[in-house]
Amino acid sequence: MSDLVVRHVGRLTTWAGPRLSDAAVVISGGVVEWTGADRDLPTGLSDRPELDAEGRAAIPGFVDCHTHAVWAGSRRDDVAGRLSGTGYNPAGIAATVAATREASYDDLLAAAALRLTAMRDGGTTTVEIKSGYGLTSMDEARLLTVGRDAAAGVGLTAMTTYLGAHVVPQGREHAEYVDSVIADLPLAAAAGAQWCDVFCDDGAFTIDDARRILIAAGEQGLGTRIHAEQLTNTGAARLAADLRCASADHLDHVTAADAAAMAAAGVVGVLVPVASLYTRSQRWSHAALLRDAGVTLAVATDCNPGTAWCESMPYAVQLACLAMGLSIDEALRAATLGGAAALRRTDVGHLSVGARGDLAVLASDHEVDVVAHLGANAVWSTVIGGQPRRASAVQP
Ligand SMILES: [Zn+2]
Missing domain, CATH: 2.30.40.10 (Urease, subunit C, domain 1)
Structure with a gap:
């Protein structure tokens, strides 16, 4: 200091x-x-x-309040596949999980440090980092530790998020895996996680799973957030409002009624326009819908290997304006103050x-x-x- x-x-x-x-x-x-x-x-x-x-x-x-910055391997095949018409690849996360489990701590740390350095050089000073590419007790705890250590090494203020509920890993049964995510919450907290997140969507976790996991997370003292309405409308934004989560993120398929519930509950809407572009969702109007409902907006990179390989908050701000239609001050405010609100911090942004x-x-x-x-x-x-x-x- x-x-x-x-x-x-x-x-x-x-x-x-x-x-x-x-x-x-x-x-x-x-x-x-x-x-x-x-x-x-x-x-x-x-x-x-x-x-x-x-x-x-x-x-x-910039306060980048949604990243998956710790991973190994490449998802370039997903990018190429989407451009030849194969669409979103739900098995993509599993490929990253396999490569990440294989990687050594030092290799993961070095790769994460490079990404976080690029974030810093783009004006980011506070970053949220999710686990979610380990999906075993030990691997998730390791990713949380790598994220914290990598951020400290490059001088960024970091908050880490346990995302054991990213996908059900190969070879595990759905209900049993949800139980294990809940059982691992104390381990995640011990590994420094301040937040718990759930990917609630088709092919990932259900509303009932998300409710159980996030209520249990709250009981462990973790703050809660949710990947909501990215690929389909599942009711996740309403759940975020019911549970008073700090944020609901993505929201490409959010409805006006969802947005009204979020606004009333003080749930921050995190826009991740790089992911909307990268997955070619062609959905941009949710930003104005959320804004008009009075939802506090944040803009984040969603930095991840499969659907938003991007460390740059300026680029996210550009898309928030030029694709989503926010004004420049709305986008800059969302990328700073809004990110801080999503992380429930008053000292940054x-x-x-x-x-x-x-x-x-x-x-x-x-x-x-x-x-x-x-x-x-x-x-x-x-x-x-x-x-x-x-x-x-x-x-x-
Ligand atoms: Zn994400």
Whole structure:
């Protein structure tokens, strides 16, 4: 946790008030102490390390609240298959599970660290990481540990999620496997998981399975979230509302009634537009439906090998705007404050005094260029807890 003064931010977005021009951010012990016009910078800071943004824009660091960042192997055949018309491959997850079980701890850690470094370089400062490619007690606990260790190694703030209920592994009987997921909840918590998630859909787990698992998770002190209405409408978003889950994620097939229930229960709707694109669902209208129902929105990458191999929050924001129709401020807010809400954190996703000193200094002097300039490197430097983690010379 560092001290830093970020100076000459051309346009500073804090979400704590109007945008500031030629702004500065004072970070003390990793926490925002002051923001304001650079010319009004408090005195007595001359011995602080400085990062001169040279007129670039800055926003709060991205909070990527839905990733499956720890895996081994490749799913390139799924991508190629979808493009030759074979559709979603439900056996794909099993292929990743096999490769991930085979991999050593060190290989998994190295692969995850590369992905998390790419996330960080794209402006992500907080990340949620799910297990779900182990599907045995030991393998799931190992993935949770790898995720936590990999994030710590690259300086990201991480929360980990137990996703034993990702698919029923090959060779296991459905009901017996659901029982074992519930029995393993204390092990997952001991391995550091703060959250429990269930993939509730055709070919995965039923509403009844999800209800049992998530209620048991709550009893173990884990927060709850759910993969909902991705491939079909199963009632998972309503279940999230009934159980007051922190988030329901995907939601490609959500209905207006589901959205109203989510809004009333305070369930955050996590949009994962990269997955919608990657699976060629051609479904984008759920974003506006959720927004219009008053659901708090988050945008996440869903980084995973089969349906969203993408570490970039700027890319997710681009799709949230250009495909889903959110405004740029709606998408940026969803990718920062919304992600924090999905993780029930108040210390990240904004730059109010007292928040973590996490920000993305953009490559451009205007935040609109995150969306306007496709395929470019949107971020010049990612500051985490007052420490600049990268400073590239890339210009838009
Ligand atoms: Zn997912």
